[in-house]
Amino acid sequence: MERYNFNIIEKKWQKIWEEEKTFSTKLDKNKKKFYCLEMFPYPSGKIHMGHVRNYTIGDVLARYKALQGYNVLHPMGWDSFGMPAENAARQNKLDPKTWTESNISKMKSQLKKLGLSIDWDREISTCSEEYYKHQQKFFLELFKKKLVYRKENYVNWDPVDETVLANEQVIDGKGWRSGATVERKKLSQWFFNISKFSQELLNGLEELDNWPNKVKTMQKNWIGKSFGCEIDFKIEGNLPVDRIKCFTTRPDTLFGFSFLALSIDHEISQFYKSNPDFIKFKEECSKTGTTEEAIAVGDKIGFKTNLMAINPLNPKDKVPVYFANFVLMDYGFGAVFGCPAHDQRDFDFAKKYDLEIKTVVRPENENDNYKVTEEAYPGPGVIINSEFLDGLEAPNNSVIETIKILEDKKIGKKKINFRLKDWGVSRQRYWGCPIPIAYDEDNNAYPIPDSDLPVKLPENIKLDVKGNPLDSQNKWKKITLNGKTLTRETDTLDTFVCSSWYYLRFCSPGHQDYGFKKEDVDYWMPVDQYIGGVEHAILHLLYSRFFMQALSYENQNFNLKEPFDGLFTQGMVCHETYKDHENNWVSPEDIETIQGKKYLKGDRSNEIKVGPSESMSKSKKNTIDPENIISSYGADAARLFILSDSPPEKDVQWSEEGISSSFKFIQKLWSLNLKILEECKKDHLKDTDNEIKKYTNKFLRNITKNLEDFSYNKIIANMHEMYSFLNKQLNKPYKKITLIENYEKILITMTPIIPHFTSECLKNLNITNANWPEYDEKMLIEEYANIVVQINGKKRGLIKTKKDNNEKIVMEEISKEKNLEKYIKDQKIKKKIFIQNRLINIII
RNA sequence: GGGGCGAUGGCGGAAUUGGUAGACGCGUUGGUCUUAGGAACCAAUAUGGCAACAUGUGAAGGUUCGAGUCCUUUUCGCCCUACCA
Numbered sequence: 001m002e003r004y005n006f007n008i009i010e011k012k013w014q015k016i017w018e019e020e021k022t023f024s025t026k027l028d029k030n031k032k033k034f035y036c037l038e039m040f041p042y043p044s045g046k047i048h049m050g051h052v053r054n055y056t057i058g059d060v061l062a063r064y065k066a067l068q069g070y071n072v073l074h075p076m077g078w079d080s081f082g083m084p085a086e087n088a089a090r091q092n093k094l095d096p097k098t099w100t101e102s103n104i105s106k107m108k109s110q111l112k113k114l115g116l117s118i119d120w121d122r123e124i125s126t127c128s129e130e131y132y133k134h135q136q137k138f139f140l141e142l143f144k145k146k147l148v149y150r151k152e153n154y155v156n157w158d159p160v161d162e163t164v165l166a167n168e169q170v171i172d173g174k175g176w177r178s179g180a181t182v183e184r185k186k187l188s189q190w191f192f193n194i195s196k197f198s199q200e201l202l203n204g205l206e207e208l209d210n211w212p213n214k215v216k217t218m219q220k221n222w223i224g225k226s227f228g229c230e231i232d233f234k235i236e237g238n239l240p241v242d243r244i245k246c247f248t249t250r251p252d253t254l255f256g257f258s259f260l261a262l263s264i265d266h267e268i269s270q271f272y273k274s275n276p277d278f279i280k281f282k283e284e285c286s287k288t289g290t291t292e293e294a295i296a297v298g299d300k301i302g303f304k305t306n307l308m309a310i311n312p313l314n315p316k317d318k319v320p321v322y323f324a325n326f327v328l329m330d331y332g333f334g335a336v337f338g339c340p341a342h343d344q345r346d347f348d349f350a351k352k353y354d355l356e357i358k359t360v361v362r363p364e365n366e367n368d369n370y371k372v373t374e375e376a377y378p379g380p381g382v383i384i385n386s387e388f389l390d391g392l393e394a395p396n397n398s399v400i401e402t403i404k405i406l407e408d409k410k411i412g413k414k415k416i417n418f419r420l421k422d423w424g425v426s427r428q429r430y431w432g433c434p435i436p437i438a439y440d441e442d443n444n445a446y447p448i449p450d451s452d453l454p455v456k457l458p459e460n461i462k463l464d465v466k467g468n469p470l471d472s473q474n475k476w477k478k479i480t481l482n483g484k485t486l487t488r489e490t491d492t493l494d495t496f497v498c499s500s501w502y503y504l505r506f507c508s509p510g511h512q513d514y515g516f517k518k519e520d521v522d523y524w525m526p527v528d529q530y531i532g533g534v535e536h537a538i539l540h541l542l543y544s545r546f547f548m549q550a551l552s553y554e555n556q557n558f559n560l561k562e563p564f565d566g567l568f569t570q571g572m573v574c575h576e577t578y579k580d581h582e583n584n585w586v587s588p589e590d591i592e593t594i595q596g597k598k599y600l601k602g603d604r605s606n607e608i609k610v611g612p613s614e615s616m617s618k619s620k621k622n623t624i625d626p627e628n629i630i631s632s633y634g635a636d637a638a639r640l641f642i643l644s645d646s647p648p649e650k651d652v653q654w655s656e657e658g659i660s661s662s663f664k665f666i667q668k669l670w671s672l673n674l675k676i677l678e679e680c681k682k683d684h685l686k687d688t689d690n691e692i693k694k695y696t697n698k699f700l701r702n703i704t705k706n707l708e709d710f711s712y713n714k715i716i717a718n719m720h721e722m723y724s725f726l727n728k729q730l731n732k733p734y735k736k737i738t739l740i741e742n743y744e745k746i747l748i749t750m751t752p753i754i755p756h757f758t759s760e761c762l763k764n765l766n767i768t769n770a771n772w773p774e775y776d777e778k779m780l781i782e783e784y785a786n787i788v789v790q791i792n793g794k795k796r797g798l799i800k801t802k803k804d805n806n807e808k809i810v811m812e813e814i815s816k817e818k819n820l821e822k823y824i825k826d827q828k829i830k831k832k833i834f835i836q837n838r839l840i841n842i843i844i
Numbered sequence: 845g846g847g848g849c850g851a852u853g854g855c856g857g858a859a860u861u862g863g864u865a866g867a868c869g870c871g872u873u874g875g876u877c878u879u880a881g882g883a884a885c886c887a888a889u890a891u892g893g894c895a896a897c898a899u900g901u902g903a904a905g906g907u908u909c910g911a912g913u914c915c916u917u918u919u920c921g922c923c924c925u926a927c928c929a
Contacts, residue, residue: 214848214924221847224928248929261929300927326927336929344845345927419928537924593882644869645856653856657870664883665869713857717868788864793910795864833909839863841909 004670006634031071039532045103049573063752077124126498133454134515157185162466189426198418210566224419231412237307247332252398255386256339256360261324263334347376432492500547534569577611585621636754644716696742700775745773785837
């Protein structure tokens with residue numbers, strides 16, 4: 001029998017799809033739209049299994065919706081600015097542009113081999129002038145709306161390379177390339193005012209019913225809303241400081257106040273900048289470790305000032321003011337009031353510096369003599385030792401009551417604080433979107449006029465310089481505007497800016513005047529289903545949501561708040577890890593299995609130890625190259641396998657056995673297909689096979705439901721069951737015309753999973769215009785029901801009976817069954833629980 | 845420290861509102877066919893037991909006629925987050 005030659009057939013269909021522009025989409029207001037988007041890739045040069053999984057999941061959905069008659073937008077593009085291009089360029093003496101473009105063309109051809117239903121006419125690349133010129137316009141639009149501003153901010157500075165490092169480039173406090181100790185340096189940088197929309201971004205989450213709760217929770221925590229109050233503390237001392245502002249969520253514990261702590265960056269630190277002890281203290285602070293975890297667990301240390309803070313509720317009570325390493329400058333006001341009894345950090349600090357610990361909240365079940373001794377008590381209870389606050393229920397009532405009192409006395413006021421910080425978008429890099437701003441001698445910023453946009457990135461420049469290569473482009477930097485000589489901004493935009501609006505560009509990829517056309521966006525947006533990795537749960541998704549808010553802000557023509565109606569986050573692709581006898585990682589490709597044991601290829605003395613399955617990574621050498629898989633098993637087999645073993649939202653384990661079994665399954669489907677084609681040629685007069693109709697109907701119901709639920713792994717199970725069912729039916733002696741008719745429907749439903757295969761089969765059956773087959777609810781109703789028979793709650797048997805039979809008839813049938821009858825014979829039945837068509841439980 | 849998710853055969857995973865636990869696949873075992881097979885096909889496969897039956901969804905309780913599913917307690921694992929005042 002002829003084997004299925006995926007090589008020829010897959011190429012053939014990919015060519016047809018390309019030539020006939022099968023997946024190219026046009027705006028059509030008469031059709032319901034469906035916008036299916038997967039997170040676009042960074043063009044590293046090679047696709048990896050994560051891409052295969054991501055894009056297969058998206059493709060299944062896009063193809064399913066298209067078959068259902070939706071006008072489907074399913075585009076693809078490239079997140080093509082960013083550091084890797086710059087690093088590669090330095091290493092290989094290549095222009096980042098050339099490197100990036102060649103990577104794109106390689107990856108594009110690999111993606112095409114997967115048979116994705118992508119509208120390549122809409123391809124975009126964020127590093128193209130065509131794309132970033134619109135981004136510059138958006139930047140200036142936000143600039144005009146005052147949603148973009150400049151401020152000084154700390155960066156990781158590598159003093160050897162004279163460059164700014166991203167957090168991930170700082171390893172153990174040292175620059176990743178130079179090894180130099182990283183310094184904190186203040187630079188003037190551009191910020192997007194994302195915090196202005198904190199409340200809106202929080203509210204918006206409520207509406208996103210088709211987002212995973214997990215992601216919503218993560219964003220909620222990131223935005224970090226907290227309710228409390230700001231308090232003005234009067235200060236006494238030898239410095240020109242009379243007040244310090246603090247934010248607190250627990251003003252009700254004010255009588256437990258025993259110190260006030262400031263961030264080392266607090267403005268008061270200016271008075272200490274030449275104090276040698278303070279300088280030493282600052283150094284100490286920066287030494288406490290580099291990882292965030294180390295800082296969190298690390299010792300709490302402080303520097304005592306000569307200042308005293310006065311408790312506003314009890315002016316006789318004066319406490320010392322410290323600088324402390326655990327106070328963050330960018331939360332609240334960079335100053336906290338310390339209440340050791342009811343905050344663990346304050347408690348640790350108080351213990352260290354021997355400060356008073358005043359208990360002001362007692363747990364419900366303790367009396368007023370309760371004292372905090374071993375650790376802080378942050379829990380609920382009743383206020384004590386606090387004069388007029390005594391007896392209040394903490395924290396719910398006590399916080400509100402205290403705020404009222406403080407407001408009356410004009411000492412403090414209610415405040416809602418957000419953790420969300422403004423988004424710093426300046427990057428001291430070459431390979432990014434230039435910021436369309438120039439400065440005069442006094443460092444005033446001027447937007448580049450519209451007519452001079454885009455600000456083009458200079459090409460063929462020297463990258464092997466210290467600092468930002470753009471900085472040394474003197475000719476490019478100098479411009480004249482309205483007769484004034486200005487200097488261009490040399491920072492470029494964070495690449496997250498590029499990905500914050502690309503979904504809009506896909507709606508109007510060729511539009512010249514603006515980033516998108518209103519008409520297109522009105523039709524296509526929002527994205528109905530967005531699919532990607534959970535690693536983008538916070539930043540990318542929050543930035544995109546912000547970008548829509550920012551564009552809609554004070555805008556008559558555009559008002560769209562949420563870009564992604566549905567979100568799906570897929571799991572990672574894992575593989576077993578291997579090590580040889582010298583504990584070196586070994587790639588699966590370098591292993592052969594002999595009699596169940598694994599050896600290094602060609603070396604039987606070197607047995608391989610099999611480690612746990614972990615997400616594929618180059619460092620562990622447990623990656624599998626999708627291109628090799630496609631060329632040896634075919635795209636359909638790869639798609640089938642990547643979907644089959646686990647639910648899409650969970651991690652999946654890649655295995656040789658798995659992919660090979662998917663390959664074999666396609667071969668089996670092919671021989672089934674050939675057998676059915678043979679049957680087509682025969683003369684069929686009579687056909688009474690209702691069973692096939694019923695089966696197919698149920699199959700369609702299951703597939704449709706599983707597609708809707710993203711239970712793609714169950715679809716593969718359905719397909720296996722279908723195969724063995726049809727194979728059995730085929731061997732039965734009766735006529736098979738019904739089988740053929742129903743087989744057509746089955747083929748159509750498998751198209752989203754294995755499109756090349758089904759396209760070929762459908763063509764052989766002369767089906768050209770496939771539509772998603774509907775199933776018939778009525779046909780799902782079974783004539784018989786299997787009823788579980790339980791005796792005292794234990795399953796004792798099963799009886800097949802006519803549907804909707806009542807309890808009495810079922811009992812009669814049970815007594816006819818010897819196996820069941822024996823349990824109830826001569827027994828007094830106390831009770832019967834009867835669930836029609838399902839179960840009967842007899843209690844004796 | 846805070847938050848979230850999860851725990852089902854040798855493995856990945858199925859199991860409507862609480863109602864046949866283990867679908868489907870992998871692996872394993874036996875068989876058929878073959879010069880041979882790491883191909884194809886057939887069969888078996890939660891555990892114990894010859895069987896009848898008993899036991900089984902991390903552990904311990906509880907609700908219920910009935911719990912993988914609901915409640916309480918607990919153990920372990922993973923992920924996110926991190927001195928957020």
